[in-house]
Amino acid sequence: MVQRILEDGKLTEFDVVVVGGGPAGSACAAELARGGCVTALVDADSSPHGWAGESLPPGSTSLVNSVLGPLLTKEGPHTVAHGTGASWGSDEFVITDFIMNPLDDAWILDRVAFDADARSAASHGGAHLFVARAQSHVAQGDRWHVTCRSPNGTRGQLSARILVDSTGRQSFMAARMGARRRKFDRLMAMIAVSDRPGDSRAGTSIESCRSGWWYTTPLPSGGRVTAFLTDADLIPDHRERREFWRNSYEATTYIRNFVSLPDRSESLEIHTYRADTSVLVADENRNQGPTRLPPWLAVGDAAASWDPLSSQGLMTGILMGAKGARAILDGPSAVVRWREDVALLVEEHQALQNHYYSTEDRWPNEEFWRRRRQIV
């Protein structure tokens, strides 16, 4: 990976600065560089994912490989997923085998490796990669000035005509411009990562329960991720969380048979992450009148993030990143059209999500499910 060094006290000029080198930011930077735009990609490289595995549905290989190059190959480190299983809407466990799927392979990713490779692909494609944290930004005339700090403490400024926020759910840059997020739910993921592989025949598996749903995914490196998804206010106080997670886990019918966890007496770390559906709402007034800002846009989770039930976050982020870049390359009217496309994408996603939730009607009076039925 070719990395640029942030020079202390120096201002370096670009056409576009993309802040956040997750899959969406890397896709955006790769496409911009391909289109001839002098692009900086800034990533804090802080391994945002406490869990190492995520899956990509059938049909993702061609999109990923066309935007970022051949990252998904059978040589690894990712593994091909042969199907998924779910107990959802009934007590039965239904396996969906991908063998009959006409689309290309599905994958279980090593997320840390995937993100590093995506940044590397953007930098090989011509984007200037800085390992640094963007700390603040200001508009000066028709340009953005972004102050960044590298891990060794040097602090420099990157200047550009256009700013892209791809910092994930926190939408770090947009939030500092007054944009807020509209939240549709308060879903949280309580995740345990174990180095025990559990049942090797069980791929990504889902099971709904009274107060939410469970999933487990094998990791390409061995081991397993097991997660309980429920609403923030249904999770007890920090001291009781492990017990709550364990009790709910032991009440599952299938998940507990696929997963192999240490005994209750041994330590098991459970980390809680946001997993809500939320959409960035930009304050349009700030873009008009005397306080008019230079152009900026948000891509990936920074623009809209989804409940992980659909396993669409990565694909949508990569697509949004690449299309956002094309809109920047094509000019202001294309950016307006692109914003409309994103709004449509959000609508479609929500319709899909509501559909999934509407197919589970065994516990209509339980708080978690009652809330989802109200959205429908």
Ligand SMILES: Cc1cc2nc3c(=O)[nH]c(=O)nc-3n(C[C@H](O)[C@H](O)[C@H](O)COP(=O)(O)OP(=O)(O)OC[C@H]3O[C@@H](n4cnc5c(N)ncnc54)[C@H](O)[C@@H]3O)c2cc1C
């Ligand atoms: C529990 C859970 C399970 C999921 N499972 C799946 C799944 O199986 N399949 C799927 O497709 N999706 C899944 N998702 C969704 C997926 O993780 C996200 O959609 C995806 O990571 C979004 O990519 P992104 O590039 O927009 O943001 P991120 O992956 O969050 O990347 C943001 C990047 O910005 C960098 N950054 C942040 N702030 C700064 C700053 N100030 N300066 C510099 N850099 C900064 C971070 O270091 C990071 O690299 C899941 C989500 C959750 C919560």
